Amino acid sequence: MKRSFKLGLLISAPVSALVLAGLVLAADAPAPAPTDAPAPAMAPRTGEAPALPPSEIAAPAAETPAAVPSDMTPQTDEKVEKGKYLATAGNCISCHTRKGGEEFAGGLEFHLPMGSIFSTNITPDPETGLGKWTEEDFIKAMHDGVSPGGHYLWPAFPYTAFTRVTDDDVKAIYAYLKTLKPVKYTPPSNGILFTMRWPMMFWNALFHTSERYKTDTTQSAEWNRGAYLTEGLGHCSMCHSPRTITLAENKDLAYAGGEILDHVGAADAEPKVRKWSAVNLTQAKTGLGAWSADDIARYLNKGFTANHAGTWGPMTEVIVNSMRHLSVEDTKAMAVYIKSLAPKELPAGAPISEDQTKAGQAVYKDRCAKCHQDSGRGGMFTSPPLVGSAIVQHRDPSSLINIIIYGANAPKEISTGQWETMKPLGEVMTDAEIAAVANYVRSSWGNTGSAVQAADVAKQR
Numbered sequence: 001m002k003r004s005f006k007l008g009l010l011i012s013a014p015v016s017a018l019v020l021a022g023l024v025l026a027a028d029a030p031a032p033a034p035t036d037a038p039a040p041a042m043a044p045r046t047g048e049a050p051a052l053p054p055s056e057i058a059a060p061a062a063e064t065p066a067a068v069p070s071d072m073t074p075q076t077d078e079k080v081e082k083g084k085y086l087a088t089a090g091n092c093i094s095c096h097t098r099k100g101g102e103e104f105a106g107g108l109e110f111h112l113p114m115g116s117i118f119s120t121n122i123t124p125d126p127e128t129g130l131g132k133w134t135e136e137d138f139i140k141a142m143h144d145g146v147s148p149g150g151h152y153l154w155p156a157f158p159y160t161a162f163t164r165v166t167d168d169d170v171k172a173i174y175a176y177l178k179t180l181k182p183v184k185y186t187p188p189s190n191g192i193l194f195t196m197r198w199p200m201m202f203w204n205a206l207f208h209t210s211e212r213y214k215t216d217t218t219q220s221a222e223w224n225r226g227a228y229l230t231e232g233l234g235h236c237s238m239c240h241s242p243r244t245i246t247l248a249e250n251k252d253l254a255y256a257g258g259e260i261l262d263h264v265g266a267a268d269a270e271p272k273v274r275k276w277s278a279v280n281l282t283q284a285k286t287g288l289g290a291w292s293a294d295d296i297a298r299y300l301n302k303g304f305t306a307n308h309a310g311t312w313g314p315m316t317e318v319i320v321n322s323m324r325h326l327s328v329e330d331t332k333a334m335a336v337y338i339k340s341l342a343p344k345e346l347p348a349g350a351p352i353s354e355d356q357t358k359a360g361q362a363v364y365k366d367r368c369a370k371c372h373q374d375s376g377r378g379g380m381f382t383s384p385p386l387v388g389s390a391i392v393q394h395r396d397p398s399s400l401i402n403i404i405i406y407g408a409n410a411p412k413e414i415s416t417g418q419w420e421t422m423k424p425l426g427e428v429m430t431d432a433e434i435a436a437v438a439n440y441v442r443s444s445w446g447n448t449g450s451a452v453q454a455a456d457v458a459k460q461r
C-alpha cells in the first residue's frame, strides 16, 4: 500500500521541509499474494489472490465470511485472540508486508519525492524485528511514535490515530505479535532524509497529542465503540481528512475528505501512482449524507452495498484486509459513529457552467447511461447510483477520473451481486470527453461539484 499526503506547495512553507517530507508518501504496490502465503495490502483490483489478514478473527456474527486461518498464527489464549482481532482492525498487515514477502516482516516501500521510507519488521525476530522490545517499548511506539532509543517514527505509521487505543488493547496486540513466526529480514534503509529522526521530535511537540480515547458519556455505548474504532485502530482520518500546511490533519475539517497517492490500473500493469481523493465521510450532501448507517456498515463489512457502492480503489485493502473481518457489531458501531459526523464541506471550487454540463450530456448517453441510467440512479442489476454519490461530487475529482480511466474491478473476495464490472474507458475516451462527462455527472440530478478541466484528466493518465 502506498500512502501519500501530497502537498507539494508546502515545501516552501516556513516549516522544515524535512518534516513535511515525512507525509508525502506513496508506497509500492504490495505483492500479489503468493497463493499459500497470504500477503496483504493488495493494490486495487489485483487479479491475484489477495491478502487475507491474520484470520479467524473473533467475528461473532453469522454474516462475517469465514477467514482462512494462517499457519503462522498459533492461537494460544484469549488475549492473543483479541490482539489478532485488534491488529486486523488496525490493518497492520497491509502496511507491514511487502510484495511477495512474509506477513508482518515489513519492507513495503513508501515513495516520496525526497526519497523512500520502508515499513519495519514487526515479527518477533530479536535482531531485525520486535523480539527485544518490551511491552512498554511497544506502547510508547503506538502512542507516541517513538521507538526504543528515542528513535522518532514518521507518521506514515498512523500513531497519531493509534494513540487513542487503550493500554490494554495495545498490550493485546503486543501479545499477538509475539506469537507470530519470527522472520529475519531487514527492510532496505530509508532514503537519506528519513534516516534523520529529529524533525519528528519537533513535529510531535507541535502537532501530536499522546491521548487515549475518552468516552463521551452523552452518547451510547455503541457510538463510543464506533468512535473508538474509527478514530483509533481504523485510522480512517489518515486518508479522509485534509491536512494543514504543516501536514497535520486539519481538525476543523476532520473527515471532510483528503488526498493520497496510490496505485491506479490493473495490479499486473506497470506500477503507476496517481492522486486519489478520499471522499467526505461526514453527513454533507457531497459526503455520506445519502448513506444510511446500515449502508455504511454493510459496505465496510461486506465490501458492497447495492444502494451506493462496491469496493474498488484504495479502499480495497482497507476492506479486504481489515474491515470485512470485523464483527457485524463493530462495523455497525463504526457506521453509527460516522453517521453522527456533522456535515462539513471543503472550500468550493470553480462552478460548472451550463455549457459545460451540456457538453457532457451526449458523452454520458453514449458511455455511461447503459449502466447508470439516464436518471443517474443505476440499478440493482446494473450499477450504483451516481445521484448523491460522494465520489462523483467530491471537491477533488481525482477518484472520479480514476474510475473512468482505469475502471473498477472489484476484488475477487467481494461479491458485488449482479453488477457488471465497470471497465476502463481511458483508452476509448479523450481527456476532454472525460472532463465533459465528469462535469455532467457533477452537475446533474441535484449533484453539486466544481468544474473539471481536461488538464485535470491528463494528470491522472
Ligand code: HEC
Pocket: 003, 086, 087, 090, 091, 092, 093, 094, 095, 096, 110, 117, 118, 119, 120, 121, 122, 138, 141, 142, 147, 151, 152, 153, 154, 155, 156, 157, 158, 173
Ligand atoms: C499506513 C501504514 C501503516 C499501518 C496501517 C501500520 N503501520 Fe506500523 N509502520 C509503518 C511505517 C511506514 C513504519 C516505519 C516508520 C519509520 O520508520 O519512521 C512503521 C513502524 C512501526 C513500528 C516501529 C518499529 C520500529 O522498528 O521502530 C511499530 C512497532 C509498528 N509500526 C507497529 C504497527 C502495528 C502494531 C500496526 C497495526 C496496529 C501498524 N504498525 C500499522 C506503517 C504502518
Ligand code: HEC
Pocket: 308, 309, 310, 311, 312, 364, 367, 368, 369, 370, 371, 372, 382, 383, 384, 385, 386, 389, 390, 391, 392, 400, 403, 404, 408, 409, 410, 416, 419, 420, 421, 422, 423, 425, 437, 438, 441
Ligand atoms: C458496464 C456498465 C457500466 C458503465 C458503461 C459505466 N459504469 Fe460506472 N460503474 C459500474 C459498476 C458495476 C460500478 C460499481 C463497481 C464496483 O463497485 O466494483 C460503477 C461505479 C461507478 C462509480 C463509483 C460509484 C461509487 O460511489 O463507488 C462512478 C463514479 C461511475 N461508475 C461513473 C461512471 C461514468 C461517469 C461512466 C461513463 C463514463 C460509467 N460509470 C460507465 C458500471 C458501469
Ligand code: HEC
Pocket: 003, 230, 234, 235, 236, 237, 238, 239, 240, 260, 276, 277, 278, 279, 281, 299, 300, 308, 309, 310, 312, 313, 314, 315, 316, 318, 323, 338, 390, 391, 399
Ligand atoms: C489508505 C487510505 C484510506 C483509508 C485508511 C481509508 N480510506 Fe476510505 N477511501 C479512500 C479513498 C481513496 C476512497 C475513494 C476511492 C475508493 O473508494 O477506493 C475511499 C472511499 C471510501 C468510501 C466511499 C466509497 C464509495 O465508493 O462511494 C467510504 C464509505 C469510506 N472510504 C470509508 C472509510 C472508513 C470508514 C475508513 C476507516 C475504517 C476508511 N475509509 C479508511 C481511502 C482510504
